[in-house]
Amino acid sequence: MTDDWFRAAAAPPDAGAAGLAAARQGQLTKPPGALGGLETLAVRLAGLQRRPKPRVDRVWMTVFAADHGVAAAGVSAFPQAVTAQMVANMAAGGAAISVLAREIGASLELVNLGTVAPVPASALVREAVIAAGTADFTQGPAMTAAELTRALDAGAAAVARAQAGGAELFIGGEMGIGNTTAATAVACALLEARPADLVGSGTGLDDAGLQRKAAIIEQALALHADGLTDPAAVLARVGGFEIAALAGAYVACAQRGLPVLVDGFISTAAALAAVRLCAGAEAWLLRSHRSAEQGHGAMLAALGGETLLDLGMRLGEGSGAAVAVPLLRLACALHNDMATFAEAGVAAGVEAVDATCGGDQR
Numbered sequence: 001m002t003d004d005w006f007r008a009a010a011a012p013p014d015a016g017a018a019g020l021a022a023a024r025q026g027q028l029t030k031p032p033g034a035l036g037g038l039e040t041l042a043v044r045l046a047g048l049q050r051r052p053k054p055r056v057d058r059v060w061m062t063v064f065a066a067d068h069g070v071a072a073a074g075v076s077a078f079p080q081a082v083t084a085q086m087v088a089n090m091a092a093g094g095a096a097i098s099v100l101a102r103e104i105g106a107s108l109e110l111v112n113l114g115t116v117a118p119v120p121a122s123a124l125v126r127e128a129v130i131a132a133g134t135a136d137f138t139q140g141p142a143m144t145a146a147e148l149t150r151a152l153d154a155g156a157a158a159v160a161r162a163q164a165g166g167a168e169l170f171i172g173g174e175m176g177i178g179n180t181t182a183a184t185a186v187a188c189a190l191l192e193a194r195p196a197d198l199v200g201s202g203t204g205l206d207d208a209g210l211q212r213k214a215a216i217i218e219q220a221l222a223l224h225a226d227g228l229t230d231p232a233a234v235l236a237r238v239g240g241f242e243i244a245a246l247a248g249a250y251v252a253c254a255q256r257g258l259p260v261l262v263d264g265f266i267s268t269a270a271a272l273a274a275v276r277l278c279a280g281a282e283a284w285l286l287r288s289h290r291s292a293e294q295g296h297g298a299m300l301a302a303l304g305g306e307t308l309l310d311l312g313m314r315l316g317e318g319s320g321a322a323v324a325v326p327l328l329r330l331a332c333a334l335h336n337d338m339a340t341f342a343e344a345g346v347a348a349g350v351e352a353v354d355a356t357c358g359g360d361q362r
Contacts, residue, residue, distance in 0.1 A: 001153065006152050006232075006247075006248060006251045006252075006278060007277060007278065008255060008278065009255075009278065009279040009280050010255055010279065010283065011254065011256065011257045013044075013048050013050075013284075014046075014050040015047060017046045017047050017049070017052050018044070018046050020052035021042060021043040021046030021053070021335065024052060024335065024340070025039050025043060025335065027340040027342070027348075028334075028335075028338045028339070028340055029338060029339050029341055029344050030338070035331075035334060037308075038331040038334060038335075039331075039335070041286075041331040042054060042335035043335075044286075045259060045328070045332065046335075048257070048259040049259065054168075054335070054336075055168055055332050055336070056168050056169045056325065057105075057329075058107075058166050059104060059106035059107070059167065059168070059169045059325055060107045060161075060165060060167035060169070060170050060171070061097065061101055061108045061170075061171045061172075061318055061322065062110075062111055062158040062161075062171075062173070062249065063090060063108070063174065063318055064113055064154070064155070064172065064175075064241070064245040064246060065084075065086075065087045065110060065111065065113060065115060065119070065175040065242060066112075066115065066133060066134070066245075067080050067132065067134070067176055067178070068080075068133055068134050068178035068179060069133055069136035069139075070134075070136050070137050070138060070142075070178050070220070071133075071178035071181075073216050074209075074212065075180075075202070075205075075212070075213045076177045076178050076180075076181075076205075077202075077205055077209070078177050079177070080115075080117070080133070080177045080178070081117045082177050083117070083175055083176050084115040084116070084117035084118060084119045085117070087110055087119045087125065088119060088122070090108075090175070090317075091110060091120070091122035091123075091124045091125055092122075095317065096315055096317055096319045097173055097317040097319050100319055100323065104325045104326065106171070106322065106325070107162075107167070108124065109126055109158070109161070110122075110124050110126065111125075111128050112126070112127050112128065113130050113151060113154060113245060114133050114134075115132065116133050128150075130143075130147050130151060130154075133241075134182075137185070137220045137223075137224070137237060137238045141224070141236055141237045142182070142236065142237060142238055142240065143235075144236070145236060147236075147241070148235055148244055151235075151244035151248065152244055152245065152247065152248030152251075153248065154241075154245045154248065155244070155246060155247065155248025155250070156249065156251070156252035158172075158245070158249050159252035159253050160252070162258065163256060163258060169258075169261055169325070170258050170259070170260050171261050171263065171321045171322060171325075172245075172249050172262075172267060172270070172318060173263060173316065173317045173318025173319070174242040174263075174266050174267065174316055174317070174318075175242070175317060176240055176241075176242050179243065180202035180265060180266060180293065181213055182240040182243055183270075184199050184213075184217055184269075184295060185217045185220055185221060185238035185239075186234055186239050186269045186270075186273060187269045187295060188217060188221060189221060189224075189228045189234045189237075189238060190269075190272050190273065190302075191272070191299070193295075193298060195213075195214040195215075195217035195218050196214045196218075197295065198294065198295030198298060198299075199214045199217065199294065199295065200265065200293035200294040200295055200296075200314070201293075201294075217238075220238055221238070230276075231247075231272075231277045234273065235247060243269060243270045244270075246266075246271075247270040247271070247273040247274045247277065250270060250271055250278075250281060250284070250285060251277055253284055254278055254280065254281035254283070254284040254285075255278065257284075258284070260284055260285050260286065261286050261288050261325065262285050262287050263289075263316065263319070263320050264288075264289060264290075264296060264313065264315075264316060264320045265293040265295065265296045265316070266316055267316075268287070268291075268296060268299045268300065269299060271303060272302060282303060286328075287300060287306070287307040287308065288307060288320050288323070289308060289310060289311060289321070289324060290307045290309070290310040291320065292313065292314040308324045308327050308328075309323065309324050309327070311323070
């Protein structure tokens, strides 16, 4: 793997498989388009999975965890020790993503990229420590070029494990106190937006906390203005290890042909970086839900396409994506298992209307 592997173009979806899936949709026992977005979702998955009958039975989730130096500026309602504590909670099965993974039968792994407090050993935790969190990006770059490469590579390695495990869908999650601040900084740099327009409450900041958070991001963007030259530089200057790993995972999925279900605010910031790094990556990124975090809508608009759900969620961890998995499975089940008009012995189209209405006596 070369140091700039993430700049190679994405694999193209299979137009032939998508065409066959679309043709099948036209033969199923329903009016054309009656299942709305479930139809287009099944057709899109068919093209991504290169088979006319897609499935999402085998789902792989990787949650990347890391701490952030900018947390020292008071951008979160929780101390940094919570990052390692929450990873331990995930490993013990008590976190939201742990419950959701069990309920949908997904494979779950936790990748520790570097936390301030130690993470207890667990069979679910994979140690890939880069440093004990990023540096404070209000004082200098969040990470070095070498650290960025390691974070991006950690994302690609997770995708390799997912494919080795037979995954049909990849979900990336994150855990890191202060990471909504880093994600907002990344989004502002990529979208050329004002922090005040994108910043959200994260772990539950009050109005004064929001203003302080926006000011800190503004300060960081001004400090790094001359160095925000491309998406990789943006990630290195104001990103986080877990955000860079997510971006690397999304790029690797696009290059290797594995569909992605993108989670909320932080994951979408990583997706923005991924599509700027890798031409064609956006085709592989399904948007799961609209986060309640301010600024998510602007990122979604830049990526294009609607989300599957809008439930007012803003937890992260990959939770919104996990909640959307049953919807994908239902879309596939309807597409694969409904009878065609011929199989059911039902007249289709105009013939069915004529029979119901008595032919010419309409």
